[in-house]
Structure formats: C-alpha cells, structure tokens
Amino acid sequence: MAETSEYNIGTQELPLMGKVNAIPEKAVEEYFTSGHRTCQGCESALIMRLMAKAAGPRSIILGSTGCMYVANTTYYSTPWVVPWMHTQLGSSGSAATGTAAALRALMRKGKMKEEPINVIAFCGDGGGIDMGVSSISAALMHAKYNLAIICYDNESYANTDIQISGASPWGANTTFTPPGKKFRIMHDCWKKNIAAMYAVGHTRCNYVATADASYPADLIDKVRKALAVKGPAFVHTLDPCPKGWDYDPFYSHKLGELAVETGLFPLWEMTDGALTYTGISARQVYGKRGRKPVREYLETQGRFHHFEEEDYEYFQSEVDKMWDDWMVPGVIPFKVNNPSKK
C-alpha cells in the first residue's frame, strides 16, 4: 500500500496562451456553451466560459449556489459539456476537497483508472469571500489534493437582488445599503482583500492569483497554472455586473479594464511563495505606467451615483494607500514599524 500522505497522480500539462490571439489556436474548444440564462454583459458567465476552456474535457467542475448556478445551470438547459455538480453556497472548498479525495482514494485503491483529472470548484463573492471562507481555507491546507477554487466576484449577492457582500466596495448602493436623507453612505466597510488573505494564510497553497475577463489570455493562463500546480490553488476574478453595478452592458469589458487601470484591482499571481504582478499592474508597480483616477471607474456606475466630492476623494485616498503605503503594493497591507537598521 502506498503511503496515504504521498500518493499523488499529478496534474495535466496545459499549454499557456501568452497572448490573446493564441486562444483560437491553443484552446478553440468550448466546454461552457449555450443554455445559460445570464444577463446581457455578464462577465461572470465569461469567466465560466474561459475557465472551462482553460480546464478542458478531463475536468470535474463544482458550482456553488449563486448567479452561476441559479441563472446559469437550469434543468434541461445546462451549458456544461464537462461533468458538473451543484454545491452549497458555503462549500466550494469542501466540494473540491471531497471530489479530489474521492479521485485520489479510488485511483490509489485501484477502483478507478489512474489519470490526472482537473477539479475546479467555483463560487461567487458570497461563497468565496463571506460564507465559504472556512471551507476554502481548509481546502487550501491540503497539499495532497490537486484542486482549484475560482471565486467569481461581482461584488454583491447579485442573484438575490443585489445585496451587500464582504466584497462590495465602500459606499456602494445595494438593496441592503441604499443611500438616504440621513445616511448617504450605508456601506462603510472596505472590500475584503481576499486573494492576499488566502495566499498569506496558507503556506502549503502554491498558487494564488487575481484575474479579470477583460484580459482573457491572462485569465486562461492563471486558471491553467492553478490546475497544473500540485496541491490546492485559488483564483479571484473581478467581474463587472451590469445589473448589480448599474451600467449599460456595453461597458462590461471597459469597466474590467478600468478596475485594473485605476489600481483598484491589481493583477498578480503568487507561485511557490513568489509574487509576480501581471499585465498593466506590473507596469504600474514599477512606475512605468500611471494609475487612472478612480473617479473614472466610479462615475460610470449607478451604484456610486450618490457619491459627493468628499466620497470620491476618500475612495481615491484609500486606493493611493494600497500603492504608496502597503508593504507589498496592492497586495499586503502592512507597514513595518521596526525595520532592520542597515
């Protein structure tokens, strides 16, 4: 009998895209197809499509309750070409762990043909940033299980009518935090810094990344790296949501770009403990490219239309702190009080 702690069938070799025009050459097949019923301009549905494309046919995908379940996976019109299973809102981490554990146990015991099978569990911000934190945290501890958790973050409980989540930006108008005469700002928390939180807290997790469907080659490559790495991985995507953010669906791609260009959502990946900024964020962190004023991003969205001048200023000052004050710009929010003297 193999040592239970050592058995690992390994992962698939998945070529990287590098550039967007490589996608039709290297990953033309679709595994998330017609049948879904998401809103026009839904970037989360695009994440699903690119994620499935990146993973390919020898994959199992688990989906937490949320938009990408309720609006996306309806009986008799499933868009999934790969095996897919629902999991509960707070259990994407558990779903991935259970699936990976079953494959590992059955292959080790000779009850299933040995082959590397991708295991992906996805969740929205409700499932990945609020309710499911404990299960994801547990999943990221197990080096013996090859799995990826993808959090598609549209910054609210969008499926249930746009209620605030731990991922909603400061000041956003949601149905649980409407602006009023007495209180203009009902949501006075800053968005949870979730990808860094998972990366910092789980030293056996060898891949954590942020991504955005406006940069599809970067996204596909990050999903493929998450699947190729041995052990658990986490990818956080920011998904503009026309319904929840209150803008014309035409601007989804543009808003995804602006979130990065303003420095609000830096793109990065952590591989084996080493951090790499990617795309525009890499140029920004080395001062080769400036950050657009965050106001450009906020003013495009109805959820910030109640903002007054001081609110824009406060928001900008918080983004500036991320880049100017944080120990690792845009990622790790510490300052060192007692740095070593040279």
Next chain:
Amino acid sequence: MATATEQQQGAGVHLLTGSEVMAHVCRLADVDVITAYPIRPYDTVMQYVSKFIAEGDFDADYIPAESEHGQFEIVKHASACGARVFTGSSGVGWLYAMEPLAVTAGLRLPMVALVGCRALDDPGAFGTEHNDAMLVRDLGWMINFPDTAQEVVELGLLSYRVAEDPRVYLPCAIAMDGAFLTHSQATVRLPGQEEVNAFLPPYDRGDLLLHPDNPITIAPQANEDWLMEVRRQSSEAAKNSYGVLKEAHADFCKTFGVDTDPFLDEYMTEDADVVLCGMGTLSLPVKVAIREMRKEGKKVGMVRLKWFRPFPTEELRASLSRFKAVGVIDRDYSFGSPYHGGIVFNEVKAAMYGADKVPHMKGFVCGLGGREVLLEDVKQMADKVISMGQNDAADNDVDWIGVRD
C-alpha cells in the same frame, strides 16, 4: 500476512465499544473517504478509524475537516464520485451540518453516518437524547437505532448495503446512544473479511457517476416545473428501502449465520398482556425489569424498533395489535405536539390508526440528557400500562418519568 489489528481483532469475539465496532465496520466495508470533526460522544469512532489507518490496517482518505458543514459536504461530494464514505456527528454538530444533511438526501447519495446521540444545546449537555438524529427523519434519511455493540455489526453493514442499492440510493444514519453504546464495552463477534465481501458488493454509482467519462450535470436548478417529480422519486426511494432492507436482512442472516428480525426486537411478548415500546439502549433496563416483573406475575414484554426510517408500519401494527395496552417510551421530546408526547409516541399512534385492533396507548418521556433509566422507572411505566389495560380505557396523558417535580 495478517497485520497487527487483524491478529488482535480479526473475525471472532472481542471486547469492544459501539464506536469501536463501527470503526471495524468501516474497515471491513473498505470505505474510501472519511471525514472527522470533534464533538462528543460520536468522535471516539474517528480515534479508532484514524489509528487503523495509521497502522496500515485500513486504506482510506481520512480528512479532519474544519467544521461539521465541511465534514458532511466533503463526503457528500466524494460519494457523488463513486467513493464509499463514512462520517458522523452528535447533537448541535449534527445540526451544524443540517444543510449538507438535507442536500445529501435530495441528491440521493448513499452516505453512511454515525450519530452519537446527544442532547441539543442549550444548556450544553453531553448525555443522550434522540432529537438530533430524529431531525432528519422527514428528509429521506434512513435511521436505525442499535441497542448493543453486536447489533452495530448488523445495522452498520445493512446501512451500506441498503443505502447503496440503486433502488434506494439514500443516506443512512446509525443512531447510537451516546455513552451507553458509543463508549460501553461488550463482547462482540466480528465477521471475517470474506463474509463481508460476500454480503456487501462494491458501491456502483452507475450512470449517475460524476466523472469525465460520464459528463452529466448533477442538481441543476429546478423550480415548480420539476421539483415535485424530484420529491416523488425520493418518496419512491424511501418506500423501496423497506423491501430492499428486508431482502438484505435475509441475506445478512444467511451469510453470517444469525437469526434476527429485520425491524422489531420482541422480548417476552408471546404471552404478554402489555408491552413497552422504545428504541436504543433503554432496552437493557427494560428487559431486566421485565424479568423481575415476570416473577411477580406481571405479563409485560418489550417491542423495540430497530429502524425508525423506513418505519415498519405493517410489522408494528401486526405486533402491537396483539396486546391490551402499549406504553411508548421516548428518549426525545416533541414540544407542543399532540398530547405533548415524544416523536416515537406520535409516530406509533399514527401507524396504529385504522388497525383492526388498536391497543390503548400511553406515552412516556424519560432518560433525557443521558439520565439513567432505572429499573423502578421501568416498573412504574409498566404498572401504568398494566392498569390502563385492566381499566380498558384510553389514557392520553404523557408522563415524564424520573424527573424532579
């Protein structure tokens, strides 16, 4: 070559606790994925399971989870991928897993779980009450209540066999009285691996298997358009479990050379005027008290329910119709229910409605929070049932026994 555990605890008679027997059942059933989270009293089973694995006597992926919710979700998903699974909990831990418990039954996944029955908080208490296990009785879970460590062999192996039968595909809870069964040693005859292999076929998920070779979508969203048909299928599966269990039980008796009844354990009922009816380990004091009362000429017997789901309606009607009066003992409560009786009392009454001959019935609540059911408690209950039979009059009052006024 036999490993240490096999040499010490292979087929044959051993001194074992209920939890320990359950761990042996897992080993003999070659379970693939097991999850653990600590809560007393169920958790001793995981101490034995993990030791078997550490010693190399048992090969399974064993995962200490981060909560009961995670614990049950992990094995739920492993079961969908074709793995035989085991997990368990107690009291409020079982309730923390209530969401996975509901969806596991909805998904028709044959999870087998140990409930080390424990009082629900608040106040925090370790002692046994059946309300935790009983909370899944309407969801599609099968539930059995072994009364001895030996019976854990039978009900444990039957749980896997029936749950994994494609005509059923429902989860099964083995509800052991905390401490009285989970932690109490008794002599147990463990079966050999070959007998178990002959009785328990490998788990085969068939065309419902979640695997890239079988790219299905499991549990897509459905509403008023399809949900009622889904529920009807679960109801049919629960109905099927009754016949499948009978069939599997007959096979169990044949394979292991034992002679038990599938649903009811009857004690001194042949000539009994009245019987006490209940579940779990309270059978021990009840049986001892019956032996003493028999010396006084009181014709009392006991009918113990081994399975609460599927509920053996026909068998119970046939059995209880033979007696003048029946006392139903609940180690649980159902506040505000008819006559403020326990869950078993109300269920037995519902089953007896419309029978050709309905005995007078009376409910008792006792042994809550793990309070010991004393011989004088049993005698007190029996005397009340005897006088109800002699007076030939219904007594709908539910009495609490062994409680301070």
